[in-house]
Amino acid sequence: MTxxxxxxxxxxxxxxxxxxxxxxxxASTTKDFYVAGGGVSPLANGMATAADWMSAASFISMAGLxxxxxxxxxxxxxxxxxxxxxxxxxxAPYLRKFGAFTVPDFVGDRYYSQLARVVADICAIFxxxxxxxGQMRGVGIVFGRFLEVDINTGxxxxxxxxxxxxVLGGMKGITYTQVAQYCVLIFAxxxxxxxxxxxxxxxxxxxxGFGGADTSTGVALLERLNGLHQELGFAAYTSGTKSTxxxxxxxxxxxxxxxxxxxxxxxFYTVPRVRDARLSVGYxxxxxxxxxxxxxxxxxxxxxxxxxxxxxxxxxxxxEWFTKWEETGLLAFDDVNGDGLIQFVGPxxxxxxxxTVDRDIMVLANPEIAGLPDWVVGLVAAGGLAAALSTAAGLxxxxxxxxxxxxxxxxxxxxxxxxxxxxxxxxxxxVAVMVAGYFGxxxxxxxxxxxxxxxxxxxxxxxPVIILGIFSKRTTREGAILGMVTGVTxxxxxxxxxxLMHPELNNAxxxxxxxxxxxxxxxxxxxxxxxxxxxSRFTPEPPVHVRVLVxxxxxxxxxxxxxxxxx
Amino acid sequence: MTDRxxxxxxxxxxxxxEYWRRxxxxxxxxxxxxxxxxxxxxxxxxxxxxxxxxxxxxxxxxFWFAQQGSIYVFVVLIFVYVRLMNRLDREFGVDExxxx
Numbered sequence: 001m002t003x004x005x006x007x008x009x010x011x012x013x014x015x016x017x018x019x020x021x022x023x024x025x026x027a028s029t030t031k032d033f034y035v036a037g038g039g040v041s042p043l044a045n046g047m048a049t050a051a052d053w054m055s056a057a058s059f060i061s062m063a064g065l066x067x068x069x070x071x072x073x074x075x076x077x078x079x080x081x082x083x084x085x086x087x088x089x090x091x092a093p094y095l096r097k098f099g100a101f102t103v104p105d106f107v108g109d110r111y112y113s114q115l116a117r118v119v120a121d122i123c124a125i126f127x128x129x130x131x132x133x134g135q136m137r138g139v140g141i142v143f144g145r146f147l148e149v150d151i152n153t154g155x156x157x158x159x160x161x162x163x164x165x166x167v168l169g170g171m172k173g174i175t176y177t178q179v180a181q182y183c184v185l186i187f188a189x190x191x192x193x194x195x196x197x198x199x200x201x202x203x204x205x206x207x208x209g210f211g212g213a214d215t216s217t218g219v220a221l222l223e224r225l226n227g228l229h230q231e232l233g234f235a236a237y238t239s240g241t242k243s244t245x246x247x248x249x250x251x252x253x254x255x256x257x258x259x260x261x262x263x264x265x266x267x268f269y270t271v272p273r274v275r276d277a278r279l280s281v282g283y284x285x286x287x288x289x290x291x292x293x294x295x296x297x298x299x300x301x302x303x304x305x306x307x308x309x310x311x312x313x314x315x316x317x318x319x320e321w322f323t324k325w326e327e328t329g330l331l332a333f334d335d336v337n338g339d340g341l342i343q344f345v346g347p348x349x350x351x352x353x354x355x356t357v358d359r360d361i362m363v364l365a366n367p368e369i370a371g372l373p374d375w376v377v378g379l380v381a382a383g384g385l386a387a388a389l390s391t392a393a394g395l396x397x398x399x400x401x402x403x404x405x406x407x408x409x410x411x412x413x414x415x416x417x418x419x420x421x422x423x424x425x426x427x428x429x430x431v432a433v434m435v436a437g438y439f440g441x442x443x444x445x446x447x448x449x450x451x452x453x454x455x456x457x458x459x460x461x462x463x464p465v466i467i468l469g470i471f472s473k474r475t476t477r478e479g480a481i482l483g484m485v486t487g488v489t490x491x492x493x494x495x496x497x498x499x500l501m502h503p504e505l506n507n508a509x510x511x512x513x514x515x516x517x518x519x520x521x522x523x524x525x526x527x528x529x530x531x532x533x534x535x536s537r538f539t540p541e542p543p544v545h546v547r548v549l550v551x552x553x554x555x556x557x558x559x560x561x562x563x564x565x566x567x
Numbered sequence: 568m569t570d571r572x573x574x575x576x577x578x579x580x581x582x583x584x585e586y587w588r589r590x591x592x593x594x595x596x597x598x599x600x601x602x603x604x605x606x607x608x609x610x611x612x613x614x615x616x617x618x619x620x621x622x623x624x625x626x627x628x629x630f631w632f633a634q635q636g637s638i639y640v641f642v643v644l645i646f647v648y649v650r651l652m653n654r655l656d657r658e659f660g661v662d663e664x665x666x667x
Binding site for chain 1: 613614630648662
């Protein structure tokens with residue numbers, strides 16, 4: 001069988017599975033739709049959270065990015081895992097005890113204010129939309145390359161699938177589909193990694209393999225890679241080029257952003273008890289860590305493979321994968337000096353670089369570069385789709401609940417019936433799919449910045465007000481609203497200024513204190529904390545029922561089911 | 568919210584205050600470890616630590632903490648917290664009962 005027929009087979013089989021699960025577990029009440037009835041076991045919820053969290057960016061792009069960034073790739077590895085510690089210790093158990101459906105619910109009730117709810121709601125919709133656009137694009141890329149259809153056609157197919165199970169199944173359908181998707185994606189990620197680790201390092205465990213010795217030369221793999229980098233004029237792989245301060249701020253922004261992302265937070269409303277919420281975060285992180293500790297190993301293998309297979313190789317003899325990716329335009333060779341050989345060199349080399357490689361293709365191309373069996377290549381395609389679809393579905397659910405629950409039911413149409421609300425939720429999920437598909441087909445030219453934007457905003461808006469809402473009874477409505485608005489505004493202004501208005505100034509010389517726009521969410525968060533605390537000092541204390549509410553969320557007993565709370 | 572603690576019972580209130588104080592202390596200790604391992608070993612001290620390698624492997628130590636070690640520590644921290652809190656909940660009689 002060829003690569004393409006394996007891909008068709010594996011993708012079709014995995015999709016049949018997801019759709020079957022969606023039909024079997026479709027939602028019949030709003031509670032099923034928003035929080036899966038509140039009866040998901042911590043283990044299943046942990047798996048679903050992991051699939052929800054690990055997007056096309058984690059599966060397709062991250063190892064490739066690390067492969068090009070070396071040590072600097074640490075910002076993603078620690079940034080996207082460390083946030084779970086904050087989530088487990090500072091957020092999940094208390095939000096579960098609070099027991100509403102959404103993040104704006106918490107903000108609105110804790111800060112006894114419809115305005116606070118609406119501000120939080122707008123942030124939630126915006127964060128989720130910026131994120132989902134990138135997912136649909138990822139779906140398009142995978143379909144485009146492996147099914148050899150147009151990228152736009154790929155996006156349409158993806159839209160149809162997501163529409164089907166997010167709109168029908170709601171949270172209940174999504175949760176069980178995501179469990180299946182986690183299994184598919186982790187299997188698809190580990191198989192090529194184990195193959196590569198065996199081939200290159202002679203060790204079946206990739207996490208150990210990339211610290212071992214190269215089977216062909218006997219030199220430590222990382223030492224050899226550093227040597228190759230030096231020879232070709234790249235910075236040493238294990239040191240990187242970003243300033244320590246910037247690495248610090250970006251990591252912090254991603255960690256805090258993770259803990260503030262609404263589609264991650266609402267997952268912990270779906271378990272039955274407070275202690276399940278704590279445990280569930282732990283399971284989620286184990287499942288995530290499996291992929292995140294493998295990614296740096298893949299990065300090292302891919303980097304070594306790429307350099308040794310293309311550097312100074314004659315262009316006339318390049319392997320098939322090279323030509324195929326050239327056709328997509330994601331790999332390009334320009335024979336500047338006309339010697340017919342590929343010079344792949346870094347900024348410190350006297351030679352001119354002739355090869356440009358899109359970082360997004362590394363994970364997808366890796367099995368082909370290493371010459372792994374065809375079924376492994378097809379498996380990676382199925383895994384990439386599982387990752388992109390599971391995250392897109394989770395995000396669409398946040399958008400639909402933000403509209404139908406927070407805007408309609410809690411703000412503008414409190415007398416709406418259960419049936420009406422469920423219909424509104426389905427319609428808004430449907431509309432959200434269309435809008436996401438539009439951005440997938442016409443992506444804004446700055447997807448990476450937009451994703452940083454989503455994290456920066458989550459860090460600068462939700463995190464401080466949720467933390468203070470739980471840990472400080474004195475925090476007032478005025479403080480929270482001003483803090484959220486200021487935090488979001490300065491973060492957005494800084495990112496828009498450098499990434500959209502003046503991309504030519506976007507370098508370390510012009511940044512404030514050398515902090516890049518990606519890391520600025522940390523500054524926004526600190527400002528939000530400061531303003532919320534200071535303003536709270538000078539405004540009237542929260543009413544008694546809010547102080548009683550805070551006391552009660554600190555104590556696990558009596559969590560009960562997720563429910564409406566009368567404000 | 569069936570058995571919300573009665574705010575009028577000073578004994579219950581004092582017990583809850585003590586429970587909360589212990590919880591904050593656990594959090595403080597665990598978050599300190601979290602910070603030292605990730606931001607400390609993995610970022611601020613990564614360069615000096617890279618002078619050493621993880622014994623028996625080719626990993627520079629700072630690089631290993633940044634791309635492997637810190638993640639393992641994160642997982643351990645959460646499970647330690649779960650254990651500590653489950654014990655604390657029972658000790659103060661605020662656990663939720665039930666099995667599984």
